[in-house]
Amino acid sequence: MLEVRFHGRGGQGAVTASKMLALASFMSGEYVISFPFFGTERRGAPVTAFTRIDTTPILLKTQVYNPDVVVVLDSKVMETVDVTAGMKPGSSLILNSPEAPEDLGLPYHVATVDATRIATDLGLGNRTNPIINTAMLGAFSKSTGVVDMTQIREAISEMSPSKADVNVSAAEKAYSSVRMGW
Numbered sequence: 326m327l328e329v330r331f332h333g334r335g336g337q338g339a340v341t342a343s344k345m346l347a348l349a350s351f352m353s354g355e356y357v358i359s360f361p362f363f364g365t366e367r368r369g370a371p372v373t374a375f376t377r378i379d380t381t382p383i384l385l386k387t388q389v390y391n392p393d394v395v396v397v398l399d400s401k402v403m404e405t406v407d408v409t410a411g412m413k414p415g416s417s418l419i420l421n422s423p424e425a426p427e428d429l430g431l432p433y434h435v436a437t438v439d440a441t442r443i444a445t446d447l448g449l450g451n452r453t454n455p456i457i458n459t460a461m462l463g464a465f466s467k468s469t470g471v472v473d474m475t476q477i478r479e480a481i482s483e484m485s486p487s488k489a490d491v492n493v494s495a496a497e498k499a500y501s502s503v504r505m506g507w
Contacts, residue, residue: 326379327471328389332408333398335370338458341484342396343374345462349472349480350378358383371406378471392416394469398440398457409433419464419503421457426506434507436468438499447491447498459485463496464503474500 329346333339340361347359361374375389391411396419397403409418409431417434423442426435444455459481466477477496482489 342458463499
């Protein structure tokens with residue numbers, strides 16, 4: 326079973342990204358489960374969401390405590406939340422960051438993508454609150470190989486029909502620009 330934990334801030338789309346990943350994996354024929362965990366439910370507050378993917382039915386309904394992959398939509402959340410808690414050796418960390426993975430000095434497989442720039446350039450959200458979830462899914466697809474971009478595109482199109490083309494474009498740009506430190 327692959328366990329994924331998303332960290333972000335309210336309004337960035339972490340919960341939606343978790344659901345889109347689950348949908349894309351389901352479209353690939355996998356069993357999935359996705360759910361959020363909220364503290365204070367307000368824009369800007371830390372948010373955590375979870376996705377499990379497996380080839381057999383998933384009976385586990387708890388939070389993800391030992392993730393295989395952690396996706397961080399806002400690197401500033403790392404100042405207040407230990408996003409690496411419970412990460413196993415060999416786990417992957419996918420960060421929204423303009424920095425190169427090797428410059429971060431983290432003891433994990435690290436991939437970075439400047440999802441904020443991608444979202445801002447494409448007009449997803451606004452400059453103070455860009456919506457970066459679809460870009461992070463493109464980075465997830467490329468850096469893990471778990472879900473093909475074909476299913477990512479389909480899931481984005483199904484879950485964001487009003488701006489499907491722009492969101493798919495964000496995922497594709499992130500897929501082609503993600504930097505992997507392994």
